[in-house]
Each structure stands twice: as structure tokens, then as C-alpha cells.
Amino acid sequence: MSTVEQALKYFYENKKQLTESYFDLVRIPSVSTDPNHRGDMIKAAEFLSETLKGIGFERVEIHPTDMHPILFAEKISNNPNAKTLLIYGHYDVQPADPLDEWKSDPFQPEFRDDYLYARGASDMKGQVMASIIALESVLKTGDLPINIKYLLEGEEEIGSPSLDGFIISHTDLLSCDMILNPDAGMVGKDQPTLVYGLRGMTYFEVRVDGPKTDLHSGLWGGNVANPANVLSQIIAKLHNPDGTVAIPGFYDRIPPMSQEDKIRISMNQLSEESIMEMTGAPAVYGEAGFTPLERQGVRPTLDVNGLYSGFIGEGAKTIIPAYAKAKISCRLVPNQDPMEIFNLAKDYILSIAPDTVRIKVFLHSAGPAYLADDAPGAQNLVDAMQEVWQTPVTYKREGGSIPVATVMLRELGVKSLLTGFGLPDDGIHAPNERMHFPTWLKGIETLIRFYLSFGGE
């Protein structure tokens, strides 16, 4: 069995050469959205395939999809009691545009101060390579105490159209005891982070139909209900004056915040000033009685995502629109049932709608919130991070969702370890994306310790 000390020694002795493989991967412009880079997508998948074979993976498969291939790899441990860790990652990147805002070539990694600048340096080639380099360091110095599977897709930046289907049809291949998803990042460079909660969602659409066609507002104005006005009145009634959602029953299943949640959340900072600076909104606005981070992670919301009615071009057109529609989504928290919330919303909207129009409320999608501080391996990961950083781990509840984690929980029955070593100011999806190199090195150390933490079993 490899020891942590041996593996770390190997890593630091071979750091330059190992880091070179990270550079080689970011040099491949694997922009998934751009058909001109189709060949680069295959190149990136093949590079990773060769890299994994090179460190001892016996089984490496490139599965074609309608778009970009999915790479599956497996390394079986000699340990007969070995648990299996599935590592999720993606090898595609965002486009580099606008190119003229980059200070160096996005696909030629360049060091400036403590940072490595390149498209994908943080999101997430740096994360994938950290996991592989940590693995190599262990494998070159002894036995790996766990089985490792890799699932690497090339379509994350375009919404992962092939991934769900692949997971659903390959549940045996992907079966595992733990899942590591290092695409979630840290809240700050001195705050190793475990994302343990994701909000769920109910997404629906409200359509208000009035006259059979757009009407002349002079001729008919005053005698028929205007669908745009009616829709506005309905939307206005979805919130109370204090900012809470007015749908009866919306909050009923949400337990009071636990003391642990409060403590974990208060470990982070999200000032009103920084919200205003980051969003450009002239003020912070939200549910009274909660901090910004509580509102972001622990409280549900309701937002209009889109609104349309009538004439929206330049100039003026005097019509009573035939219909109006709104796309509305609720971010949900644990214990809220997405379908129940949809039905509550629908019932409430129908109950407040006047009979001067016809109303339809229909569902787009529904997914539950996700709470994963009990994800298998969480304590091992937390211990490893604390060992490296010598500071308590930050437990974070995200406001958004990570669909792959939800799908994997449903299909494989395993909650994901949502972490990573990217920082909020890495500029992912933006020009001059970068990776904080000292943090990346700590990440590799962390993963070496994490992989080897299962040695005693």
C-alpha cells in the first residue's frame, strides 16, 4: 500500500513533468459549442484516454454520442474489499471569445504571479488533471486502496444533452459507492469547501388568453380584459409585500433552519456591497429575517424568468394582446416537493384568475432539492481538506442545482461529493480564466490523502 508520504514525495519530485500534462490538455481548444472544434473534442478525449492508460487504467472506452464522446475508464484495486469511487468531469470548455480581452493566448497556458492563465485552466481541466495526477502519484508508489471509475463528458458547457441518457443506459457500468464531482469550487482560497446542498426547482409557464386575436385598443379598449394586465395582476399576487412567496402552503414543509445550518452558513461571507457590485443591482432585496447566504442556499424563491405579450418591437402599436405568458421558476429547498409546489402554484393562480380570460398553467420541469452532507466519503474528504489547509472545511449550500448530481442520485443511488479547487475569481466562462496554482497543488495533496484514506478498509 502506498503511503501519503510516498505519494506526496513522488508528486513533488515529478511536479514539473506532471504539470506539463495539465498544460498539454488546456492547449487543446476543446470548445464543445463550436463545430469547427469537433476534431479538438476527439483529441481531448483521446489525450485523456492515453493519459489514463499511461497511469495504469486497464479499461478505457470512448463512447460516441450524437455530439461529443463520453469517456469511461476503470482501474480495479488489488484490495478485495475496495470501494468504488466514480469521478465525474468534463473535458470541454467555453469559447474563448472575446479574444481581444485576453492578455495571453487562451490556449497557451501562461504563468503570471501565482496564476496559470488559460481557457479551461479552472473549469475544469485543472480539476480533472488534479484528480489524475493525484491518482498517478498514488499508483506509482504503491497500491490504490479503492477502485476508480472515470466518467468524462464533452458536453457540459452546452447543457450535457447526451449525459443523462448515457447514465440511464449504463447504470451497471457506472455502479459505485462514492462519487467525486470536483466541478463545484471553493468559496475562497483559504476555505476548502464542500457543497452539501443544492436547491431544487419547479419551472412552469402561465398563459393568459383573452380575445381570439390582437384587438384594436381603440375599438375594444374598455370592454375586454387585457391579458397582459391580467397576467401582471396575477404575478403581482405571487409575492407578499414582505418579499415572501404568497402561494398558500409554499413554505409548509420547510423545517426551521437547524443550528448546524446556521453555523455552517455563517462561516461564509456575502456582503450586500459585494452582491450589488457583482450583480449591478441598485439594491439587495429579499425575504426579511434571513441573511443573503441563507436566502441563497436555504430559502426557496419565485422568479419570473420571462414575460411576453403583444407588441415588443420598436415604436408603438395600439393593441389589446390576444395573450400574455410568463415563465416562472421556484428554487426549492429540501423537504419541498417539486410537484406539490407546482400544484399549489397552479391551484393558487387559477383561484386568483378572473373569469374574463382563460388561464393555463403548465409544468416545464421539476426536480427536488439536494442535501448531501451525508454523501458517502464526505468525512474522508473533509478530513483530507482540513489536513492540507489546516482550517475547518466550509460547508456550502448552493442556490443553483447541479443536474448531473441529481441524475446520478436517482440512477446510481449515490450522492455526490461536490467540491473542487477553483476560486470565485477564476473568471470561468470569461476572458483570462485562471487557476490559482498554489491552490491547485493543495488540491492534488487533498486528493492523494482522500484516495489513500480508504486504505484501512
Place this chain on the structure above:
Amino acid sequence: MSTVEQALKYFYENKKQLTESYFDLVRIPSVSTDPNHRGDMIKAAEFLSETLKGIGFERVEIHPTDMHPILFAEKISNNPNAKTLLIYGHYDVQPADPLDEWKSDPFQPEFRDDYLYARGASDMKGQVMASIIALESVLKTGDLPINIKYLLEGEEEIGSPSLDGFIISHTDLLSCDMILNPDAGMVGKDQPTLVYGLRGMTYFEVRVDGPKTDLHSGLWGGNVANPANVLSQIIAKLHNPDGTVAIPGFYDRIPPMSQEDKIRISMNQLSEESIMEMTGAPAVYGEAGFTPLERQGVRPTLDVNGLYSGFIGEGAKTIIPAYAKAKISCRLVPNQDPMEIFNLAKDYILSIAPDTVRIKVFLHSAGPAYLADDAPGAQNLVDAMQEVWQTPVTYKREGGSIPVATVMLRELGVKSLLTGFGLPDDGIHAPNERMHFPTWLKGIETLIRFYLSFGGE
């Protein structure tokens, strides 16, 4: 001086040939919106020019514009005290599409029962030719007691882009004592109609800006005000629960309905059933305490004409939109000042807007309501119609506006006689447009009587 009897005799003796010139005009497919019919536009203008010259107009001018020519013609009376009547009309028509819904060629007039079917038969080649044929009947049988000017445009169906400029720069040429605009129509075939009121308008736009860009609704939902929700709340507050407009001062300058107004309006019928049938709206909705026709003609309104925010394509996108906007118009009634109403609306909206967003309210257009039962010549026209139909004239207040009447009042200082001999079921702008021929004949009789009614002066 021609007498009514002589002129009518001439008309009925030459009806077939006179009607033929009406057919000739509708045979020219002068579709103003279609560049392929540019030549037909000129053909129609030249046809009318020749026709007017043929009946004795000394001065006939075709004025080119950026699009389709404006025809001006003048016939001076021998009567030294003659008043001048300006007749407005348009020689362009709507496109005939969808062609396969026509039962006969839209540009080959065909009689079926009492109706003449053709594009433009009612709107408004039939009206223009009625005015010319009545004039010919007078001119062929004696002297015309008034001066006549024609202003015929070819862009009415595309919004009259050249007309305002032409009127503004030709006020001397167009100077007159009375204006006849026979583009307004009748409320029913046994109800000769004078439109004596038009509503005015204030059209403005409300824009709500929040974050500097669309935000991820998971990350930021709960902490910033959503511009689409805020806009909906603002719009909802523009009306009271009883359907009245909630802008303070909105109704302040409107006097109570006069007894005369009430009587005139109650002469017409507009049942709730017919509103529902014509509009397809599931219910009639409007200000309590007023009949549908009162709401249409005498009461002001506020309607959202267009609404936009965020993502309105197919599917779902989970964003907090950066901004939301609404186009809003108020139909106004006499005594309401359009700019004052804009300022009242703006002040109110700014007063109810939260400081969590940035609000802009800006004006698109403003025009006053128009009350013209005192238009010069109104009594002569009313008498002529009553003589022909042997029934009291219907006084109608329209819900819409007729921009040319507003411009002419402003530039020429003369209110228009808004009338015409088209019927509500003529199908203007639709397939199988038609003219009720017996009504058209009565219209010519009416205009003969009207022209000759100024003989005593």
C-alpha cells in the same frame, strides 16, 4: 344652379356607366404595401386624375412622395361666396391575401345578391367614387355651389407616412371651410352615421432595470429584485379592483356625461354577446356603471400593448432578467390633456416603484381626443342623410382615433365630417370584401343633397 332633382335624375339615368368607373378603379390592384404593385399605385392615381379632369376639375396635381403619390385636385365654383369643401380619401387597398379564401377574383368586381365583391369595394374606393359620381351628377346638371378640393393619398393602409408632412407643407393649398372624410362608415345599413367623437391617446413605455445582465436565478434568486416581478407589480397597481384606472387625477378633468351624449350613444346597440362573439373574449369586462358603448366612446382606458422580459423562447432558462419593459397606452376622452396624463402616469409609477430597481417612463406619442359634432357642414350632412334614409342620424363616438382628422384640425383649423357608407360587415381588410350596393346608391344621393345644400349661401 343644379337642383337635387336634376342631379338625381342624371345619376339614375347614367347609373350603369357611372358605376362602371367604380368597377374600373377597383380593377387596379393598388396594394400600397407590396412593391410589386408600385406601377398599379401610379395607375390608380392617374385613373383618378383623369376622372376628375373628365368631370371638370381644372387643377389636378400628382405630387410624388417617397412612396406613393398624393393627388390634389380643385374645382372652383362660379358662386363668389362659395365655401370650400376638402374631401379626403385614399386610393390604396389592403393586400388580398389569403387569396384562396376569396369566392371571386378580388380585383374583378362581381355582384352576388345586393353586394359588390372586390378588394377596396368598401375601403375606400367605393367611398371615393361615390363622392366623385355625386359630384359629376351635380356638375353635369348645373353649377356647383361650393368649391371642391380633393386630397387623395396612396399610403393609408401602410400608416400614411407621407401625409402629415404633405399637409404641414401645403396648408395654403389645402385651406378650406369644411372637410369630408368618408372613411368612417355606418353602424348599420339603416343607420346613417356621423362619427362625432374620437378618443385621444397617450402612449408611453415603462422600463425597469435591475442587474447589469441576466443573472443565474439559482445563484442570485432571493437576493435581488426581479425586474419582471417588479414591473408586474407596477402594472397591477395601474388599475383599481373595480376596473378604473388608479393613476391619481386620471379622471379629474372629465365632465359628467351630458344628457345629449347619453341619448346619442343609447341610439346604438352593442350587446355583450356581440362583443364576445366579435372579439372571442370569454367575457365582457370594463368600468362599472357604464354601458359597452359608453366605455368604448366616452370613457378613457389604460391598456398594456406589449410586455417583454428575459427569456421568451421555447423551453426554459433560469434567469433573473436584467430588465423588463411594457408599452402602455391610454385612450383619452375630451378635456383630458395627453401630456398631463403622461405626467400623472409617470409621477404615479415613479412613486410606487421600489428603489430596488431603476425605472424609466418615457413618452411615445400623445394626441388629444376629438369632439366634432360642431364640424362645419355637420348639420347639412345630417339633414341630407335623414332626407335619404328617412330616419334620424346615428351620432357615434369612436373608441379609436383618425390621425388625419387630428392633423387637419391642427394644421388647417377645420374639424372633419367623419362619415361614409361602408357597413360593419363589409369585411374590409379581409377576404371577400364587399359593398352593399343599395347603401352605396343612398350614399351618392346623400352627397348630391349635401353638395347642393350650400346653394342658398
